Amino acid sequence: MPLILKCHYAARTLLTALYPCFFTGQKFCALQNTMEPIRTLFERQEPGLTALLPEDLRAIYGGDLRFPSARGGRPYVIGNFVSTLDGVVSYEIPGQSGGGDISGFNEGDRFIMGLLRASADAVIVGAGTLHEVNPKHLWAAEYVYREGAEWYARYRGDILHKPQYPINVIASGSGRLDLSRAVFRTPGLRTVIVTTREGAEHLAAAGAAALTSTEVRVIQNSGSRLTAAAIVAMLAREFDVKLLLHEGGPILFGSFVAQGLVDEFFVTIAPQLAGRNQGSPRPGMLAGVEFLPGTAPWLEALSVKQQGDHLYLRYRKRTSSAE
Numbered sequence: 001m002p003l004i005l006k007c008h009y010a011a012r013t014l015l016t017a018l019y020p021c022f023f024t025g026q027k028f029c030a031l032q033n034t035m036e037p038i039r040t041l042f043e044r045q046e047p048g049l050t051a052l053l054p055e056d057l058r059a060i061y062g063g064d065l066r067f068p069s070a071r072g073g074r075p076y077v078i079g080n081f082v083s084t085l086d087g088v089v090s091y092e093i094p095g096q097s098g099g100g101d102i103s104g105f106n107e108g109d110r111f112i113m114g115l116l117r118a119s120a121d122a123v124i125v126g127a128g129t130l131h132e133v134n135p136k137h138l139w140a141a142e143y144v145y146r147e148g149a150e151w152y153a154r155y156r157g158d159i160l161h162k163p164q165y166p167i168n169v170i171a172s173g174s175g176r177l178d179l180s181r182a183v184f185r186t187p188g189l190r191t192v193i194v195t196t197r198e199g200a201e202h203l204a205a206a207g208a209a210a211l212t213s214t215e216v217r218v219i220q221n222s223g224s225r226l227t228a229a230a231i232v233a234m235l236a237r238e239f240d241v242k243l244l245l246h247e248g249g250p251i252l253f254g255s256f257v258a259q260g261l262v263d264e265f266f267v268t269i270a271p272q273l274a275g276r277n278q279g280s281p282r283p284g285m286l287a288g289v290e291f292l293p294g295t296a297p298w299l300e301a302l303s304v305k306q307q308g309d310h311l312y313l314r315y316r317k318r319t320s321s322a323e
């Protein structure tokens with residue numbers, strides 16, 4: 001090997017050993033250096049799976065992330081919530097009701113939320129959750145963890161071959177939505193409002209037909225409540241959604257869980273206690289559904305991760321052999 005080439009390789013090896021970021025991307029290393037690592041405390045071994053996440057994201061997440069294929073004419077559905085240790089997901093105080101107030105705007109929680117959004121074909125939320133967020137918010141990875149934008153985009157584009165944004169799905173029985181929000185009018189973002197016939201009439205009167213990136217779908221319903229099974233079947237059939245991320249809130253999530261439609265639960269436990277009053281109890285992850293000891297769904301742990309005092313739990317619905 002010519003001397004000059006030898007010197008080049010020697011210098012490169014030395015620089016990489018001294019400054020690991022030198023040839024691998026300054027920004028990624030900056031992220032790794034500033035963010036406290038997410039540690040995997042437990043992970044269920046799934047035989048025969050090869051790594052999917054790129055190395056940089058795997059390093060931050062403390063492992064890989066894969067999902068089973070969609071089955072039975074509906075997407076694989078994953079839920080994501082952050083809860084206090086005593087099970088509260090919203091303070092229900094104007095301006096302080098969001099997940100950020102529950103997690104303490106925890107970086108690891110935002111990183112995982114971004115990773116799940118980057119993985120999904122579509123993200124669904126209920127109208128109550130929509131009303132709580134900033135009017136400019138989109139349900140896309142970089143809107144919850146801006147620092148990871150480049151890595152999410154590479155993972156989504158180069159590995160998953162999915163479009164820039166997941167489809168944003170908003171559930172509202174009444175159709176009373178503020179159509180000036182960015183989610184309904186951002187070029188390149190496909191948004192679907194799922195609603196009742198009355199809701200669709202209300203949306204039409206409010207000018208929804210003029211929105212080029214937003215579509216309205218009428219879904220089978222009972223009163224003002226849409227049937228969760230009909231929502232997921234429509235998303236699979238008409239929008240080819242194979243992985244659906246459910247970001248709540250509790251009323252919409254409750255209807256999905258009640259119908260056995262949530263396959264996995266990503267739950268961040270924030271190390272704080274919110275408490276509840278008897279008169280107006282603060283909500284937990286599920287509202288509008290109540291199981292009995294004999295019928296309550298049981299789950300199995302897939303992983304337990306930790307950053308500082310926050311825990312990141314991943315559970316899967318136990319399946320009977322008949323499913």
Ligand SMILES: NC(=O)c1ccc[n+]([C@@H]2O[C@H](COP(=O)([O-])OP(=O)(O)OC[C@H]3O[C@@H](n4cnc5c(N)ncnc54)[C@H](OP(=O)(O)O)[C@@H]3O)[C@@H](O)[C@H]2O)c1
Pocket residue numbers: 080081082083088089090091092097098099102125126127128129130132171172173174175176224225226227228247248249250251252253255283287
């Ligand atoms: N900690 C967390 O991780 C987390 C996650 C999400 C939300 N949250 C918080 O939870 C609170 C909102 O709770 P929420 O239970 O009211 O939220 P939600 O489920 O997002 O919103 C409820 C509204 O969504 C529509 N909706 C829900 N299920 C429906 C169904 N099956 N069919 C038709 N429409 C349906 C209805 O809208 P219409 O009235 O228009 O019919 C309903 O009034 C907020 O404070 C939010 O920040 C916390």
